[in-house]
Amino acid sequence: MERQPSAMSGPTADEDLFDEEEPQIDTSFKDSIFVDGLPIVPTEKKEKLVNVVRKFFSQVGQIRHLEMPMDKDDKNSLGYALIEFQSEAEALAATQKANGYKLDKSHTFIVNSLEDYYKYAAVPDEETEFVPPEYVPGENLSSWLMDEGARDQFVVRYNDETEIWWNDPAKPNNAPCYSKTNWSDAYVSWSPHGKYLATFHRLGIVLWGGPSWKKLLKLNHGGVKLIDFSPCEKFIVTWSPETDQAQALIVWETATGQKLRAFQGAKPEEQLEWPVFKWSHDDRLFARLGDDCIYVYGDDCKLIKDKSDKRSSVKVDGVRQFVWSPTDNVVSLWVPEHTNNPAKVVLMELPSRTEVRQKNLFSVADLRMTWHDQGHFLCVKVDKHSKSKKTLNSVFELFRFRDKEVPIEVSEFSKDSSIIAFAWEPKGIRFAVIHSEAGSARTDVSLYTMGSKYNGKVSLLKTFEKKNSNTLFWSPAGHILLLANLKGTAGQLEWIDTNALQTIGEAEHFMCSNIEWDPTGRYVATWVAHWRHQMENGYNLWSSHGRPLGHIKHEKFYQLIWRPRPPSLLSEAQEKEIRKDLRSYSKKYEEEDRKLKLSMQGDRLKLRKQQHADFEKFIQQMNAIYNAEKQARMELRDGAESDNSSAYTLVEDIDEQELSYVEENLGMDESIEIGDD
Numbered sequence: 001m002e003r004q005p006s007a008m009s010g011p012t013a014d015e016d017l018f019d020e021e022e023p024q025i026d027t028s029f030k031d032s033i034f035v036d037g038l039p040i041v042p043t044e045k046k047e048k049l050v051n052v053v054r055k056f057f058s059q060v061g062q063i064r065h066l067e068m069p070m071d072k073d074d075k076n077s078l079g080y081a082l083i084e085f086q087s088e089a090e091a092l093a094a095t096q097k098a099n100g101y102k103l104d105k106s107h108t109f110i111v112n113s114l115e116d117y118y119k120y121a122a123v124p125d126e127e128t129e130f131v132p133p134e135y136v137p138g139e140n141l142s143s144w145l146m147d148e149g150a151r152d153q154f155v156v157r158y159n160d161e162t163e164i165w166w167n168d169p170a171k172p173n174n175a176p177c178y179s180k181t182n183w184s185d186a187y188v189s190w191s192p193h194g195k196y197l198a199t200f201h202r203l204g205i206v207l208w209g210g211p212s213w214k215k216l217l218k219l220n221h222g223g224v225k226l227i228d229f230s231p232c233e234k235f236i237v238t239w240s241p242e243t244d245q246a247q248a249l250i251v252w253e254t255a256t257g258q259k260l261r262a263f264q265g266a267k268p269e270e271q272l273e274w275p276v277f278k279w280s281h282d283d284r285l286f287a288r289l290g291d292d293c294i295y296v297y298g299d300d301c302k303l304i305k306d307k308s309d310k311r312s313s314v315k316v317d318g319v320r321q322f323v324w325s326p327t328d329n330v331v332s333l334w335v336p337e338h339t340n341n342p343a344k345v346v347l348m349e350l351p352s353r354t355e356v357r358q359k360n361l362f363s364v365a366d367l368r369m370t371w372h373d374q375g376h377f378l379c380v381k382v383d384k385h386s387k388s389k390k391t392l393n394s395v396f397e398l399f400r401f402r403d404k405e406v407p408i409e410v411s412e413f414s415k416d417s418s419i420i421a422f423a424w425e426p427k428g429i430r431f432a433v434i435h436s437e438a439g440s441a442r443t444d445v446s447l448y449t450m451g452s453k454y455n456g457k458v459s460l461l462k463t464f465e466k467k468n469s470n471t472l473f474w475s476p477a478g479h480i481l482l483l484a485n486l487k488g489t490a491g492q493l494e495w496i497d498t499n500a501l502q503t504i505g506e507a508e509h510f511m512c513s514n515i516e517w518d519p520t521g522r523y524v525a526t527w528v529a530h531w532r533h534q535m536e537n538g539y540n541l542w543s544s545h546g547r548p549l550g551h552i553k554h555e556k557f558y559q560l561i562w563r564p565r566p567p568s569l570l571s572e573a574q575e576k577e578i579r580k581d582l583r584s585y586s587k588k589y590e591e592e593d594r595k596l597k598l599s600m601q602g603d604r605l606k607l608r609k610q611q612h613a614d615f616e617k618f619i620q621q622m623n624a625i626y627n628a629e630k631q632a633r634m635e636l637r638d639g640a641e642s643d644n645s646s647a648y649t650l651v652e653d654i655d656e657q658e659l660s661y662v663e664e665n666l667g668m669d670e671s672i673e674i675g676d677d
Contacts, residue, residue: 031064033091035109036079038079040076053068094111095112152562160182162188169550187559191207202222204219219238221238226239234253239276247263251301281329294322320334322334323371326372326375330348343367359380362384365384373427374427393412395411417436421470423474425479425498430461432472434472444465445469446463447481461498493506504546519565529557530558
């Protein structure tokens with residue numbers, strides 16, 4: 001697709017996206033009522049009846065105006081009155097309380113909203129057939145997943161440009177598939193399943209998607225700085241620091257853009273921890289940490305009910321942190337030591353509030369909880385004080401969540417070891433740890449296995465010594481581990497095959513600040529962001545084994561984000577069977593790769609032939625021009641034919657140079673100088 005012209009530029013870009021509606025005059029009658037069933041009285045008794053009606057309805061609200069129409073011919077009242085109240089609420093209360101009230105034996109009030117009266121009076125007497133509007137099919141927001149080459153997309157931001165590219169290292173693109181200038185005032189963000197791209201603007205957030213990248217939804221929330229999608233993309237949370245913090249945190253419904261509820265944002269003199277709300281894997285629940293409690297809300301934005309059927313927070317004295325399981329409606333929460341009670345980690349099922357497992361801990365200085373991507377395990381990294389409280393040592397409390405009664409294994413490091421990084425293998429049972437000895441700049445990487453999903457035992461597979469790294473990046477498919485040193489300007493990269501337990505690739509990306517695997521685990525991107533370094537901005541693409549595939553430089557480069565893919569519809573067991581029989585599947589794709597390579601070679605050969613033909617055509621055109629101008633050249637030279645080769649003398653000049661060198665005999669302590677005359 002060719003580069004698209006910018007649809008937004010200049011200071012009015014936000015106004016074009018967020019068209020503010022013109023003020024509308026309220027012509028409704030919601031604050032007025034129609035009272036029927038009144039006595040029919042002559043003119044001389046009208047005032048008395050008006051006072052009776054006014055006195056009665058004044059009990060409900062403040063009356064602005066009361067009108068009792070009279071018949072023009074016989075001068076009697078028509079049996080009804082129109083009453084305008086101070087507010088719509090008062091009119092509604094009058095309708096509910098006065099309707100059916102018996103004024104006397106012969107007269108009963110029939111009260112309706114004047115808005116309803118005019119609405120029903122406008123119904124035509126003749127029935128007309130309903131004509132439905134013409135159906136206009138919407139774009140497929142997941143069409144990019146149907147790409148024949150199973151390619152992935154990524155978005156990049158640099159200067160004022162935002163571009164979306166297909167990743168195709170075998171056949172590099174010459175242009176992005178879509179781009180815009182000034183598409184976003186700040187950064188951009190993908191939704192978790194990749195359906196939407198969110199852009200930031202002064203007046204709010206805009207969601208884009210589909211093959212044409214059209215505007216799908218506007219969220220009017222001025223000054224938004226942070227957004228967060230729920231895992232299934234059903235909801236969006238936005239926060240603005242520029243509005244009243246009592247209503248600064250808003251939950252929206254993605255499908256309709258409806259504002260569901262506003263919450264308290266940042267408290268005075270407190271830094272907002274983002275994301276404020278943490279979502280369950282199925283979007284049914286979301287939660288926020290409170291004082292000695294966790295506020296847990298349902299998808300209706302109301303607190304969940306307790307055992308007594310009352311809506312209340314989950315009370316946990318001293319709770320400091322909680323994390324949702326990525327696959328179950330279970331939270332792991334940490335309670336530090338307080339009031340002579342030990343610290344503890346609790347696994348709690350929600351919304352039932354049932355405790356699944358609890359573990360008491362002692363001498364805890366700090367604690368971090370990390371769930372396995374498939375929810376099989378939970379690693380609780382505990383930093384413990386020594387008895388003297390002068391040193392710390394780290395312990396891993398490893399919960400086997402799928403086993404009966406959730407057994408826990410303890411893996412303890414020496415008191416001189418410091419844990420720098422930890423990461424679970426996304427699809428597997430292994431985890432990697434970067435650690436170093438106290439007072440030493442040397443770092444080692446250890447690879448462990450949980451043995452099996454059920455009834456296994458933790459064991460060390462291998463320690464890779466002297467690895468200059470401070471971060472871990474597992475491939476989303478597992479198996480490959482990328483080690484990186486992102487401290488300062490180092491940028492060392494090393495790919496490790498965790499099956500063969502050996503290094504399969506090494507490289508360096510000077511000043512590298514960010515690393516991200518593509519969703520399939522076939523490629524990895526590294527880049528230098530402008531907000532980290534002002535030089536060497538741009539990105540590199542690598543294969544899963546560390547082979548360089550491309551290097552792009554941009555001034556003021558900010559972001560590269562792979563477009564996420566939705567979770568696989570295959571079960572874990574089905575994926576395992578496919579991996580076992582991967583060789584039979586690979587034949588198909590190897591044949592496709594071979595055809596693609598031949599096609600590319602054919603394209604190159606065709607291009608070379610075309611270029612050769614174009615060059616021959618150019619030579620013929622130049623020769624024709626040259627021959628046509630031959631007579632003019634001879635006239636300029638008084639009839640001499642300058643094109644005749646016999647008119648020229650070929651002179652050959654030979655340049656000879658005298659050389660000298662020294663020959664040395666290594667077995668003797670003398671040298672002979674030889675000159676060449």
